[in-house]
Amino acid sequence: IRKLEDLTIHSIVKRKANHTMKPPKAQDRWNERLQPRPINRNETEINWAATWKLKAKYVTPRDKTQIMRLQRRNLWVAQHGGCGHTTCACTGCNEPESQLHLTTCPVIKRDFWEKVKDYGDELGLTVENNSIFLITGQTESGEEADKEDWALVTIAWRSLYAETTKAHLEETQLDLQQAVFKTARLLNSRVIAYGHTWHTWSYHQALHAQGCNMF
DSSP states (O other): OOSGGGOOHHHHHHHHHHHHOOOOHHHHHHHHHHOOOEEETTEESOOHHHHHTOOOSSOOGGGGHHHHHHHTTOOOOGGGSSSSOOBOSSTTOOSBOOTTHHHHOHHHIIIIIHHHHHHHHHHTOOOOOSHHHHHHOBOTTSOBOOHHHHHHHHHHHHHHHHHHHHHHHHTOOOOHHHHHHHHHHHHHHHHHHHHHHHHHHHHHHHHHHTTOOOO
8 A cells, every 4th residue: 555545444344354364174175175286385287376367258257156166176976965875977997086086087087177178189289188287277387277178078077967967866877978077068059158248338339329219
C-alpha cells in the first residue's frame, strides 16, 4: 500500500488472511505419491501455485467437480470402502483402486488416457499420459497446461469417474470405450454451446451498433 486512501478494511483483511493461510496438506500427500524430481531442498518440480490457478475453457462448474476433488485428495474410490471390495473395476486388473491408480492402471492408461491423448493430438492440444500432468496440469518440461488442454483433461476426468462409479454401483466391469465416447461428446457439446454464446453476443452488439431495439 503506497497511499493512505488504499488502506481499506478489505485490504487489511486480505493481507491478514494471506499471512495466516497455509498450503493445503494435499500438496504434500501428492508430492509423496507422485515423487517429482526435486529442484532443491524445499522445492519440487510441481508448481502447485500454478496448479491452483489453472482454468479450463468451455467447461461448466459441474464438469470441474471431479478434478477439483481429486487434486484435494477428496475423490471417492473403491479403496475408501462402500463397494464390498477395494480393487479396480477394470477387466484384468486386481490392484487396489486408489485415486492415483486411476492414472497408473495399465488398462486405463492404454484404453482411456492414451486415446484421450490421441484425441488431443488430433485437435492440436497438448495432453501427456502421465500422473503428474493428469493431476496437476504440469508438463514434463515444467510448463502448465493452457485453458483448452485442461478443458479436455477436466472433461475426461468427469467421464472416467462417471463410468467408474457406474461400474461399482452396478457391479460390472469398467467400460472405458464408453468413457472415451462420453469425453468426445461432452467436449463437442461444450464447444458448440460456447460458440453459440459468443455468436449471440456478437449479434446483439451488431444490433446495438445499428441502433436497433432488440426487444
